[in-house]
Amino acid sequence: MKNLVKLEEFFLLLLSLFLFSQYDLSWGWFALLFLTPDLSMIGYLINTRLGAWIYNLIHHRGLGTSLYVFGVLLSNSTLIFIGILFFAHSSFDRVFGYGLKHEDSFQNTHLGKIGK
Numbered sequence: 195m196k197n198l199v200k201l202e203e204f205f206l207l208l209l210s211l212f213l214f215s216q217y218d219l220s221w222g223w224f225a226l227l228f229l230t231p232d233l234s235m236i237g238y239l240i241n242t243r244l245g246a247w248i249y250n251l252i253h254h255r256g257l258g259t260s261l262y263v264f265g266v267l268l269s270n271s272t273l274i275f276i277g278i279l280f281f282a283h284s285s286f287d288r289v290f291g292y293g294l295k296h297e298d299s300f301q302n303t304h305l306g307k308i309g310k
Contacts, residue, residue, distance in 0.1 A: 196291075199305065203288040206255075210282035213262075219275050231283045238300055246295040253284045253294060 214224060234252035238245030251257065262277025264270070287293075293305030301308040 196306070200289050200291070203285045207282055207285040207289060210278050210285060214278045214282070217271065217274055219271065219278075223275070224279060227279060228283060228286075231280055235300070242299060243297045245300065246297045249300075250294045252280065253287060255281055255284050258282075258284060 214221075231252045234249045235245065237248035258277050258279070258281030260277070261273050261280065265273030265275075265277055288305065291303075291305050291308060293303030296302040296304070
């Protein structure tokens with residue numbers, strides 16, 4: 195089952211790259227900013243509960259999808275860019291087993307333990 199989920203995430207990553215290619219957006223900026231959603235881990239410096247909440251908010255594909263849809267509706271290329279970037283990054287993370295976090299530990303995710 196885990197491999198099936200990773201395969202699904204891989205195809206969602208490909209979908210996000212396809213969507214990105216349909217706009218006149220900078221691939222250079224995309225590559226440069228691709229890992230910026232991981233800055234959300236900074237919340238873990240305070241405690242695991244806040245860290246998980248911030249991390250999950252930024253890595254929730256609903257956020258990326260919403261930003262993208264609002265960007266399309268408002269013809270706002272910045273929102274489109276950020277929405278696709280967040281969606282792609284979240285799918286990329288999940289391909290490698292980094293899921294949404296439980297509040298008890300960074301390693302405890304909805305996809306299982308990281309680093310088993």
